[in-house]
Amino acid sequence: MKRRQFLTAAGTGLAAGAVAMPAIAQSMPEVKWRLTSSFPKSLDTIFGAAELFAKAVSEATDGKFQIQVFAAGELVPGLQALDAVQNSTVEMCHSASYYYVGKDPTYALGTAVPFGLNARMMNAWFLHGGGLEVLNEFYKKSGLYMLPGGNTGTQMGGWFRKEIKSVDDLKGLKMRIAGIAGQVLAKLGTVPQQIAGGDIYPALEKGTIDAAEWVGPYDDEKLGFQKVAQYYYYPGFWEGCAALNFFFNEAKWNELPEIYRSVVTTAAARANADMQASYDAKNPGAVKRLVASGAQLRPFPQEVMEACYKSANEIYEETSAKNADFKKIYDHMRAFRNDEYLWFQVAEYTYDNFMIRARARG
Numbered sequence: 001m002k003r004r005q006f007l008t009a010a011g012t013g014l015a016a017g018a019v020a021m022p023a024i025a026q027s028m029p030e031v032k033w034r035l036t037s038s039f040p041k042s043l044d045t046i047f048g049a050a051e052l053f054a055k056a057v058s059e060a061t062d063g064k065f066q067i068q069v070f071a072a073g074e075l076v077p078g079l080q081a082l083d084a085v086q087n088s089t090v091e092m093c094h095s096a097s098y099y100y101v102g103k104d105p106t107y108a109l110g111t112a113v114p115f116g117l118n119a120r121m122m123n124a125w126f127l128h129g130g131g132l133e134v135l136n137e138f139y140k141k142s143g144l145y146m147l148p149g150g151n152t153g154t155q156m157g158g159w160f161r162k163e164i165k166s167v168d169d170l171k172g173l174k175m176r177i178a179g180i181a182g183q184v185l186a187k188l189g190t191v192p193q194q195i196a197g198g199d200i201y202p203a204l205e206k207g208t209i210d211a212a213e214w215v216g217p218y219d220d221e222k223l224g225f226q227k228v229a230q231y232y233y234y235p236g237f238w239e240g241c242a243a244l245n246f247f248f249n250e251a252k253w254n255e256l257p258e259i260y261r262s263v264v265t266t267a268a269a270r271a272n273a274d275m276q277a278s279y280d281a282k283n284p285g286a287v288k289r290l291v292a293s294g295a296q297l298r299p300f301p302q303e304v305m306e307a308c309y310k311s312a313n314e315i316y317e318e319t320s321a322k323n324a325d326f327k328k329i330y331d332h333m334r335a336f337r338n339d340e341y342l343w344f345q346v347a348e349y350t351y352d353n354f355m356i357r358a359r360a361r362g
Contacts, residue, residue: 181238
């Protein structure tokens with residue numbers, strides 16, 4: 001009897017296994033996607049986030065989900081990456097939402113706005129403050145889904161051919177600057193230009209532009225800006241952080257098995273954290289080398305900062321009055337920012353300032 005019971009139980013187990021194994025296999029199909037980046041391969045940290053993401057997806061699926069990464073210009077120009085996702089040329093892209101303010105100024109809020117959130121606050125807003133939900137409600141209208149794809153931290157103010165001593169020095173200045181920041185400076189007389197990262201150096205070299213902001217010391221050194229502009233300003237008040245974004249064609253995202261959507265979300269989170277850590281590790285050495293090679297490090301005058309702050313708030317009021325999506329998300333983000341700075345003032349700000357003074361004393 002015991003032998004018959006064992007055989008019966010074993011047979012039942014085999015039958016269950018025969019049912020389960022195909023179900024598992026079906027949940028891990030062969031999938032091949034293409035990802036177009038807005039960045040050149042030479043920028044190993046910002047472009048490398050997409051490579052790290054694709055590698056993590058492949059490893060987690062035993063190679064069954066492959067995402068081929070293309071640099072800016074290989075499939076489409078860097079500033080057309082989002083269009084390629086929307087028209088299904090590719091399944092996804094790695095870009096910066098604020099590149100697309102020409103479509104709608106609300107796009108700026110997914111990356112950075114002047115005097116907005118810093119990097120830690122941005123991630124907190126995305127992941128625990130409801131930011132990702134309100135942004136994806138907006139992106140859904142364009143057939144998109146977004147996951148955070150990295151952060152540069154607070155950026156530098158950029159490279160200038162001449163010193164900026166007052167607001168008057170901004171008048172008539174042709175500057176490469178993206179997003180709403182360009183509108184802020186335009187109010188003060190600057191002529192903003194939107195130019196992809198790989199095209200900034202020749203534009204500065206030829207004098208097509210007078211100034212340019214990009215990211216920070218590590219990337220700026222790689223692009224060689226110190227060779228064509230002398231003055232290096234800080235901080236990039238238009239980007240207290242710059243959040244990068246993985247944008248997915250929503251229909252393609254929804255077609256993925258649930259297990260693959262989970263893998264992609266986890267891989268994106270890994271790339272998101274890695275980029276900030278990489279820049280924080282690399283920027284100190286890079287800024288030392290830039291100064292040693294002749295770059296003139298300068299803070300923006302307080303007058304310039306105050307004028308830009310006033311200009312930014314005017315633009316937010318004007319834009320909110322005519323764009324309900326922008327108003328909804330900006331108000332949401334601003335409320336979160338204000339509470340965050342209360343906390344940072346209590347802890348982070350006081351600690352950081354003490355450490356800066358302690359370091360200066362040796």
